[in-house]
Amino acid sequence: MSKIKKQTYSDQVVHYIKEGILKGEFQPGSKVKEVELAHKLSISRAPIREALQILAKEGLIVSKPQKGKYVTTLTAKQIKDSYFTGGILEGAAVAAAMDRYTEEDITGLERLVQEMKAIAETKAPIENFAKLDNEFHGILFSRINNDLVYELCHRSCQGISKFLLFNHWIKLYTAHEIYQRHLRIVNALKKNDPIYLENTIREHYLDSGDRMSHYGVDVYEE
Known part of the structure; x- marks a missing residue:
């Protein structure tokens, strides 16, 4: 996946992560690291944080207290x-x-x-x-x-x-x-x-x- 431009917003980060899930780049159970994503996409952490909140509402991301954000794993x-x-x-x-x-x-x-x-x-x-x-x-x-x-x-x-x-x-x-x-x-x-x-x-x-x-x-x- 290519980098996105600095002027893009959280909805485009949502698209980026969803695309990564589809391609297997974000596997179920894997940790989603804000700092790593911010560096990879050359953007601040704010839109990434917003994107993760949106994805959590859609059931694609789960938050684990004191551990971080993870791609949802389903039984x-x-x-x-x-x-x-x-x-x-x-x-x-x-x-x-x-x-x-x-x-x-x-x-x-x-x-x-x-x-x-x-x-x-x-x-x-x-x-x-x-x-x-x-x-x-x-x-x-x-x-x-x-x-x-x-x-x-x-x-x-x-x-x-x-x-x-x-x-x-x-x-x-x-x-x-x-x-x-x-x-x-x-x-x-x-x-x-x-x-x-x-x-x-x-x-x-x-x-x-x-x-x-x-x-x-x-x-x-x-």
Whole structure:
């Protein structure tokens, strides 16, 4: 990773660290040293400190008293718990907002699902699904109108699937399975049955959490 310019701010330091997590330069459990980062990026420690606070809110960094800041390490149980929570929250929130989704929203979701299908059929890199998945859930959240739910859902699963364990996330399902999983949500939304929609989204998350939990640092026991 190249140095960033002095006039940049904490959000760019956030991007730098996230990029490092994705590339494996910041491994789960590794210490993030403010002084070392400040020297490497040729900036003061203030924006780095702010960036670490932002990343802590997103669940990517943990602070250990008298020890410092570390990239989050997750146990299998923590992964399952996170996806369980995300599924409960997003499922209930989307179901409650069901009547607020417009034809344009549905069309947008269907377009994304068709793009997923195209990736599956052309055998394009499965990493391409990450952007589509973000857009898909972005449309679902666009009608929820509850910042707290969004923040909690984002913290529960986004950091895990898109950063901390991204290299495992892209191996959880085949391209065709990813397409089918998202198609089920669109069909559930069109069915106009809030209970069925809530259950579909919750099951979507529960299955992901179950599969992702195998990449935790311990063995989850019931």
